[in-house]
Amino acid sequence: MNSSPTLMIRLAPWLFTVALLLLWEFVCRAFNIPEFFLPTPMAVARATYEFWPAIYRNSWITLQTTLIGFGLAVGFGLFLGLAIGWSRTIYAGIYPLMIGFNAIPKVAVVPILVLWFGIGFMPAVLTAFLISFFPIVVNVATGLATIEPEMEDVLKALGASKLDIMRKVGIPRSLPYFFGSLKIAITLAFVGSVISESIASNYGIGNLMLQAQAQFQVPLIFAGLVALAVEGIVMYWVMALLEQRMTGWAQRSGFAQT
Amino acid sequence: MSGFIALDGVSHRYGGIQAGPEGILAIQDLTLSVGRGEFAAVVGPSGCGKSTLMKLVTGLQFPFAGHVMVAGEEVRQPVKIAGMAFQAPTLLPWRTTLENLLLPLEIVRPHRGEIRRNRAAYVERAEKLLASVGLDGFGSKYPWQLSGGMQQRTSLCRALIHEPQLLMLDEPFGALDAFTREELWCVIRDLHAVRGITIILVTHDLREAVFLADRVFVMSARPGRILAERKIDLPRPRDLEVTFSTEFQDIVHELRGHIVKARQ
Numbered sequence: 001m002n003s004s005p006t007l008m009i010r011l012a013p014w015l016f017t018v019a020l021l022l023l024w025e026f027v028c029r030a031f032n033i034p035e036f037f038l039p040t041p042m043a044v045a046r047a048t049y050e051f052w053p054a055i056y057r058n059s060w061i062t063l064q065t066t067l068i069g070f071g072l073a074v075g076f077g078l079f080l081g082l083a084i085g086w087s088r089t090i091y092a093g094i095y096p097l098m099i100g101f102n103a104i105p106k107v108a109v110v111p112i113l114v115l116w117f118g119i120g121f122m123p124a125v126l127t128a129f130l131i132s133f134f135p136i137v138v139n140v141a142t143g144l145a146t147i148e149p150e151m152e153d154v155l156k157a158l159g160a161s162k163l164d165i166m167r168k169v170g171i172p173r174s175l176p177y178f179f180g181s182l183k184i185a186i187t188l189a190f191v192g193s194v195i196s197e198s199i200a201s202n203y204g205i206g207n208l209m210l211q212a213q214a215q216f217q218v219p220l221i222f223a224g225l226v227a228l229a230v231e232g233i234v235m236y237w238v239m240a241l242l243e244q245r246m247t248g249w250a251q252r253s254g255f256a257q258t
Numbered sequence: 259m260s261g262f263i264a265l266d267g268v269s270h271r272y273g274g275i276q277a278g279p280e281g282i283l284a285i286q287d288l289t290l291s292v293g294r295g296e297f298a299a300v301v302g303p304s305g306c307g308k309s310t311l312m313k314l315v316t317g318l319q320f321p322f323a324g325h326v327m328v329a330g331e332e333v334r335q336p337v338k339i340a341g342m343a344f345q346a347p348t349l350l351p352w353r354t355t356l357e358n359l360l361l362p363l364e365i366v367r368p369h370r371g372e373i374r375r376n377r378a379a380y381v382e383r384a385e386k387l388l389a390s391v392g393l394d395g396f397g398s399k400y401p402w403q404l405s406g407g408m409q410q411r412t413s414l415c416r417a418l419i420h421e422p423q424l425l426m427l428d429e430p431f432g433a434l435d436a437f438t439r440e441e442l443w444c445v446i447r448d449l450h451a452v453r454g455i456t457i458i459l460v461t462h463d464l465r466e467a468v469f470l471a472d473r474v475f476v477m478s479a480r481p482g483r484i485l486a487e488r489k490i491d492l493p494r495p496r497d498l499e500v501t502f503s504t505e506f507q508d509i510v511h512e513l514r515g516h517i518v519k520a521r522q
Contacts (some may be wrong), residue, residue: 150344157316158366158420159338168361172352249352249400 006230039219044226047219053193054208059227062193062204065121066231069128070189077185078178081140085170086162091141098137106131107195115199124196124204131192132185139181143174176250186235190228261291262456263315263424267483268324270310283481284310287324290475290484292458294423297450299459299467301513302477304522308460311482312428315458316340329423336364340424341417345407346433349401355403355412356397359384362420369420387415390452391445407438411445418449427459431466440498443469451495464517468492469501476516488517 021041028032028040035043048055080098084091106127113123147169155165197206205224212220268288271281286309292298300308313319314326317336326333328340341362349358363369363380367482373380388397391411401409409431417425427446431439447470450457467474468490476486490509492500500506 012356059379103350148346148348150342150346151350152346153313153316153318153344153350154342154416155363155365155424156318157336157338157340157342158362159336168364172350232372 022151036218044220044222048223058205058208065193066128066189069125072129073133077136081137084141086145102134110196110199119200124193127196128189128192132189135181135184139177140174143177144170176247182239190232262294263292264327266325268321270321285324287479295454297457297472299471299474301467303479307482312426341422342426342462343413343417343430345429347413359419367418425457464513468509478520
């Protein structure tokens with residue numbers, strides 16, 4: 001049976017998910033856990049069905065918010081990463097600031113954003129942006145910083161300008177780092193937008209879950225979590241696909257393929 | 259008369275001129291001259307400033323004191339008539355072998371302006387060069403699909419594609435197994451014979467230096483100076499068999515004596 005290992009690998013994600021759900025259902029029933037503490041998967045599914053229009057509408061809003069913030073992070077992160085990789089002075093000047101900035105919990109920034117932009121769309125977009133640009137910057141800069149000095153010498157001796165080296169070596173070299181960082185950044189962007197939605201918005205999954213909590217509709221809270229998980233997985237998968245398409249040359253190792 | 263490459267009383271510190279007077283001296287009062295079309299080898303104990311010498315000759319760094327002349331002009335910027343190859347092949351993994359070869363042509367004038375229009379001609383030139391080092395038909399392979407020896411051949415081709423007048427080799431065979439290394443010696447030997455290019459080979463393999471070079475310079479331990487200069491009169495073309503002759507062994511032995519002294 002030659003096809004069975006690959007078939008197993010393809011089925012594995014579904015099997016493991018189903019197994020987890022079954023275990024969850026079983027534990028809830030076996031220990032008689034009350035629904036307001038931990039609802040069963042069945043109860044969550046019922047809540048999803050019952051509140052589908054609200055979940056659908058708010059998921060869509062969260063997704064849009066996240067993607068706009070993420071898009072800003074990609075543009076800004078790429079720009080800053082290239083700038084940091086370009087000049088040691090810019091690197092020395094900006095890096096400590098960025099580390100400090102990244103250390104600030106973004107939830108603490110939301111009130112300021114609300115002060116500036118009011119509640120709703122803008123703070124959520126900006127929180128998603130602020131939380132997700134850092135890994136992009138660091139990864140792009142790392143790609144540039146790890147150019148082999150010999151490679152640089154070969155090109156410089158030919159009279160290559162810094163821009164030449166950047167175009168021919170630096171940027172292509174940092175692309176795998178960049179696309180790798182998108183997977184991290186998109187996940188973080190969801191964290192940012194949901195944080196902001198649950199603190200300061202009337203829309204989005206974050207807000208939906210907050211309201212469900214206020215009304216003690218625990219299955220609906222979990223339905224919101226599941227909606228976020230699904231969106232997160234889909235977007236992660238899109239980024240992984242993009243990475244594979246754009247920088248397949250960097251992924252030739254057979255490690256962990258079976 | 260000064261040679262095609264002439265270093266006169268050159269001193270240099272690690273980290274370049276910025277390092278200031280506190281920087282460690284890499285080479286001190288170094289004088290050597292290499293004629294056009296000559297094959298020179300520089301040997302010495304490790305850390306003797308051989309790589310610094312490479313950077314000074316190619317104009318990647320400028321001496322702290324003394325003069326570096328290449329082709330009759332003082333070196334004040336990257337010389338652009340040199341090709342370089344190192345111990346690591348440093349090929350770009352996202353480019354095929356052929357595309358890696360074309361890289362210098364995308365940089366160096368006048369080719370960089372013409373390569374778009376005249377790509378077919380340049381590709382043909384690259385393929386000919388690949389064939390001359392025994393890599394016919396490997397142009398479409400990626401570097402990681404090639405063996406270490408093949409990657410190093412590609413790296414040599416990349417150093418030669420823009421037809422430089424000077425080839426600088428920094429221990430290019432250091433990472434290869436003994437048989438592949440000897441094979442590549444012959445590749446370099448033939449390239450030198452056919453093209454009449456000036457070559458400076460930095461190495462710590464004395465047999466390699468004696469087999470390939472017209473003249474061998476022995477450098478002292480840091481700060482590097484030229485301790486000895488040995489003309490190699492073995493007739494060309496040299497066959498690998500020559501490395502087993504008494505004459506060859508005697509020269510290697512003599513040079514080894516200098517190195518032993520240099521390390522003390």
